[in-house]
Amino acid sequence: MIVTDTVLTDRYQIEELLSQKAGRRTFLAKDLQSQVPVIIKLLRFGDGFEWDDLKLFEREAATLKNLDHPEIPKYLDYFEIDEIDTPGFALVQSYIEAPSLATLIARGRKFSEAEIFELADRLLDLLTYLHQQHPPVIHRDIKPSNILLGNRSGNSIGDVYLVDFGSVQTVAKKEEGTITIVGSYGYIPLEQFGGQTITASDLYSLGMTLIHLLTGMHPAELPQVDGRVKFNAEISKRFERWLEKMTHPHLDKRFDSARVAQLALKSEDGSYGNFDRLKPAHTQIRLYRDRNQLKITWQEANGVVISVLNFIGFIIGTLLFFVTILTIFMSLYILITTLPGIFSLMVVPAFFCSFLLSAVLIIKWNSWLEQIRKMTPKESYGLVINNHYVYNSRNHRNEYKSVKLSQHLRSQIEILAYNPGYTFNQCLDTNGKLIQGSNTITIPPKLYLYCGNFEYSFPAHFSSTKFSQAELWWLGQELSDFLNLELQVIYPTPKVPPAPSCGGGC
Structure with missing residues (x-):
């Protein structure tokens, strides 16, 4: 039995038991050579021990040994314990003297939106470092008790540390993921329950941690609708949308990486993706957006x-x-x-x-x-969406005129749909016979926006401009991002000539 004042390998003197669970204990100790405090994690063989525990323990040691970051504990030593009553392995790492977020919450500490924003920024920096390792390092257990804050001064949140890499996963590809389910309930996403964790899983855990700080409630206690956590907090709409995307249950709706999430967090226009890569090189369409307005314009001759x-x-x-x-x-x-x-x-x-x-x-x-x-003098046509109105704009001879189409808030826009367009060379009836007169049927590509009784489409009925598939797809992604609305791809049924009739005599 390891107790206070026990000295391991004639070097590390145990001072205090910090935590324990089946098969594992964490101690505060002193390095007798350097006279500095250290953390010793002990994995014991005995009741409740499983070989997966040893695999995770060795992985934690190997991961810390290869990492070098000021906000991550440093690997110091790893050795086997041969005592008869306590056989096992020990991992020694640097000690960080700072309270955890869980401790601060228990003390009644409240965090402002600005502090949580700064915390998110700092942790995304750290996750970018971890996820860019070869192979990527996935923490898999981000939660308040594993985040430490220290040296708070002025308006800054202070130093930020991420600790406890006991659940870490290092995989090069998604399909190589472990089947071991680790993490803390309420903070881990659905795919982690299936044992297939990717870097975006850490983003979910971070998002849930931030929501915990905002609400003061454990994520497992918050209501859910269709797998999405619902929370009330006095924060900006933009930050709320960002958190919703961080914690989306579906991977394809979550941020792709910590770097993209950080860019979205700090972007001036509130963009959650780099859609410039989708913009066709020679398009005449002009798009402007900031956090409160999206404006799409193009010019046509009268x-x-x-x-x-x-x-x-x-x-x-x-x-x-x-x-x-x-x-x-x-x-x-x-x-x-x-x-x-x-x-x-x-x-x-x-x-x-x-x-x-x-x-x-x-x-x-x-x-x-x-x-x-x-x-011929050009006219500007387009669509403008802001927090209060959706309207069609025209600019003729420098006189700005707007036609208000809807007074709905942009959040009340219901449907955003994209029709890629297609051409049928022939149409067959239900019996597989060719319908006469249906040699070529072409449906042009279109982008639709529905808000109540208001419908707007690109190209509009009054427009002589033809939009390509690439242009409409780019605009659709920008609108989807700005409105926080899924872009639905639709394939309308084409109108075909009626089948020949025999006048009721068949």
Whole structure:
């Protein structure tokens, strides 16, 4: 039995038992060589011992030995204990003199949003370091009792430490994950219960820890709806949305990495992803967003002016065509009536010259018409969403006009849907027979936004601009992120010609 003042390996003098559970004990001790306090973790063989315990213990020692970070305990020593009554292994690591978050909560300590924001930032820095190791180091047991705070001064939260790597996992790939279920109930995500933990699992645990600090309640005591924890706290809407994404039960809705989560936490526009990579290189669409507003705009020539120009172009083109025909017939008439002897020699050049003149005039006119179109004053079209309104904007000759479409808050927007568009070369009926008249059916891509009775789509019915699939997918991701709304992909049923009918006589 190891008691106070026991000296291990003639070097480490036990001073105090800090914690114990089946097969494991943690002691505060003194290194007699350096005269500094250390932490000794002891794994004992005996009742309740399992080989998985030894595997985790050895993994913790190996992990700490390879890490070098000021906010993580340092590996100092590892040795076997041969005493008859206490056989086992001991891990020695540096001692950090600071209370845990769990201790501070028990003392009644309250944390402001600014303090929790700073704590999240510091821990995400630390998780980025761990997750970028080769292979990634996944803590798997982030909770208030494993986070220490020390040297608080002024408005700073102080020094932040992450301790207890007894549940650590080091895997290079998701499919290589351990089947050992570790962690603390309420702080671990669903996939960790299945024994397949990834780096995003640590983000969930961190998010739950922050929620515990905000509410003062253990996460297991908070209500859940569809697997998502519901909590009330007087924090900004933006921070609340960030926490919801950190603790989303589905991995594909959670942040991909600690670095992405940190960028989202500190971003000026509240963006939770780098969507610039989705933006097509030559798009004419302009997108601006900050924490409170999203604005999508593009420019088009005045539709009425373009219609008038097209009409004039059609009239002049038609006149040129008839002039060309008339010129040809007049040339033929002159050749036949005045110079019948040389008709066969002149008819081909006459035709050629008449056709060439007509072609030059038509090409020249089309060039002039295109220049006129480019000089036509542009109008800005677009959609603006802020905290209070959704409205369509138009800017004609520098006069800003807005058409209010909805007074719903942006959080009340219900559906965001994307139709990628498709083309059918043929349609078959339920019997597998080709439907006549259905050789080619094309559905263009569209992006829809529904808010109550209000529907807005890209491209809008009044717009002459055609949006590509890539442009609509990019806009859809930006809107989904800004609205915190899932982008639904839909495939509408195409309209096809009715099957031939036999008038009721079949």
